Amino acid sequence: MNLASAVNISDLRVLARRRLPRVNFDFMDGGAEDEITLRANCEGFERYRFRPRLLTGNAKRDLSITLFGQKFCLPFMIAPTGLNGIHWRHADIALASAAAKAGTGFALSTASTDSIEDVGRATSGTKWFKLYPWADRAFCSRMLERARASGYTTLLVTVDSVNAGRRERDARHRFSHEVTLTPSVVLDGLMHPDWLLSVWLAGGGMPKVINVAEFLPPGAGAADMADFTRTRRNPLLNWDDIAFIKSAWGGPMLVKGVLTAEDARLAGEHGADGVVVSNHGGRQLDGSLATIEALPEIIEAAGDAVVMIDGGFRRGSDIVKALALGAKGVLVGRATLFGVAAAGEAGASRAIDILRVEVDRVLALLGCHSISDLGPHHVALVSGIGMHDAAVRRSRTRATRPELEQGASIARATPVMNNLPSPGARSEPGFRILRRSQCRNGSARSLLDSCQGRSRQTFSGPVDV
Numbered sequence: 001m002n003l004a005s006a007v008n009i010s011d012l013r014v015l016a017r018r019r020l021p022r023v024n025f026d027f028m029d030g031g032a033e034d035e036i037t038l039r040a041n042c043e044g045f046e047r048y049r050f051r052p053r054l055l056t057g058n059a060k061r062d063l064s065i066t067l068f069g070q071k072f073c074l075p076f077m078i079a080p081t082g083l084n085g086i087h088w089r090h091a092d093i094a095l096a097s098a099a100a101k102a103g104t105g106f107a108l109s110t111a112s113t114d115s116i117e118d119v120g121r122a123t124s125g126t127k128w129f130k131l132y133p134w135a136d137r138a139f140c141s142r143m144l145e146r147a148r149a150s151g152y153t154t155l156l157v158t159v160d161s162v163n164a165g166r167r168e169r170d171a172r173h174r175f176s177h178e179v180t181l182t183p184s185v186v187l188d189g190l191m192h193p194d195w196l197l198s199v200w201l202a203g204g205g206m207p208k209v210i211n212v213a214e215f216l217p218p219g220a221g222a223a224d225m226a227d228f229t230r231t232r233r234n235p236l237l238n239w240d241d242i243a244f245i246k247s248a249w250g251g252p253m254l255v256k257g258v259l260t261a262e263d264a265r266l267a268g269e270h271g272a273d274g275v276v277v278s279n280h281g282g283r284q285l286d287g288s289l290a291t292i293e294a295l296p297e298i299i300e301a302a303g304d305a306v307v308m309i310d311g312g313f314r315r316g317s318d319i320v321k322a323l324a325l326g327a328k329g330v331l332v333g334r335a336t337l338f339g340v341a342a343a344g345e346a347g348a349s350r351a352i353d354i355l356r357v358e359v360d361r362v363l364a365l366l367g368c369h370s371i372s373d374l375g376p377h378h379v380a381l382v383s384g385i386g387m388h389d390a391a392v393r394r395s396r397t398r399a400t401r402p403e404l405e406q407g408a409s410i411a412r413a414t415p416v417m418n419n420l421p422s423p424g425a426r427s428e429p430g431f432r433i434l435r436r437s438q439c440r441n442g443s444a445r446s447l448l449d450s451c452q453g454r455s456r457q458t459f460s461g462p463v464d465v
């Protein structure tokens with residue numbers, strides 16, 4: 001399989017996995033602890049089924065949406081993800097360019113590896129900036145000033161990461177603030193020559209969290225920058241900080257990481273223009289609600305505020321379900337990350353195109369002419385299937401049919417929490433991601449050591465992104 005023959009996002013994931021060393025792939029693909037929320041994000045969509053309307057004469061569909069006065073040709077945009085440059089050189093620019101060419105938006109993380117300014121200059125497309133609200137307000141203000149000056153129009157403030165989630169895949173690779181180049185890691189790098197040459201060797205090692213360079217002495221390395229970001233977390237963050245950030249930014253601002261109606265209301269009361277329903281792609285609090293499960297109560301609480309959502313979107317049908325439930329737009333993280341890791345900008349464009357075609361086809365089959373035609377009546381909540389059942393169904397052993405709640409109206413939806421699977425229905429052996437056994441090879445390590453001109457190197461990654 002290659003890029004041209006990849007038919008869905010899952011295929012792009014396979015290509016990314018093939019091209020990347022395992023430590024990179026696991027950093028991108030993995031979630032916190034048992035990865036319950038990571039899986040739940042994807043599986044949550046299975047509990048909504050479509051209610052198509054027929055004979056509506058919809059030869060052509062309009063996929064555009066408008067957010068804060070700006071038109072997006074697609075109802076989804078690219079979510080902020082940090083450290084993209086460890087997968088593809090200048091991946092932030094590649095993602096931003098792919099988004100711009102598709103007429104949609106790109107959100108840059110504070111922890112990007114291409115700078116705010118470089119991404120700003122690289123494309124005239126719609127760019128949003130994602131701020132980690134670190135403790136030092138002067139630092140936050142400076143970041144906002146730079147983003148504004150570089151043409152970023154909307155601010156996302158990520159609030160679910162004031163404490164670090166525990167990603168055990170990263171811990172096993174020792175990719176946690178400091179990663180040691182163990183023989184197995186080095187051998188893995190050597191087994192992925194395209195990545196080794198184009199990212200590690202061409203870039204001179206670990207890419208830096210470049211946006212913080214101005215706060216550090218000249219010559220500071222990736223490790224110093226990682227330490228800087230790690231020690232700037234603000235466990236005292238509270239809603240007053242959100243009000244401060246809104247006044248410092250002045251433009252549209254969404255609070256990212258909200259999972260409850262209560263916090264959605266508070267976000268509005270403290271000046272936010274809306275929220276992004278998000279659990280950081282299952283990378284922070286494992287066991288938290290899947291975002292599609294949290295969406296209905298937040299839509300109900302948010303009133304006129306903008307509600308966007310991310311987490312687990314791998315199909316156009318997932319996107320359409322969220323829009324039908326009332327989300328104004330969707331952010332995709334790993335879907336386009338798999339693409340860019342597989343093949344740079346071309347891969348990101350392929351991911352966007354796959355999702356675009358899928359959204360369009362689902363709209364057609366639902367009998368809709370445009371995104372604005374979508375409503376809660378287009379979906380029904382299915383009871384009786386949960387993660388356990390989904391896992392069993394996937395392993396093709398499930399015989400019983402799920403029972404449809406006929407004509408369920410999601411606008412009036414009972415909180416989806418009532419439909420959560422029983423506590424025992426969590427992990428299924430068939431769902432575990434199998435880890436290739438780690439290789440140890442001293443000669444491989446010395447080869448990379450000599451390439452790097454040092455006998456042993458540690459590099460740092462602010463893996464709290």
Ligand SMILES: Cc1cc2nc3c(=O)[nH]c(=O)nc-3n(C[C@H](O)[C@H](O)[C@H](O)COP(=O)(O)O)c2cc1C
Pocket residue numbers: 027028029041079080081082109110111130158256278279280281282283310311312313331332333334335465
């Ligand atoms: C590798 C990776 C890095 C991320 N870095 C950030 C970040 O720097 N800031 C942030 O707000 N969210 C970050 N996220 C979370 C995404 O913005 C988004 O919430 C999540 O990826 C959505 O889930 P999905 O990947 O299943 O689409 C990251 C996610 C991934 C996978």
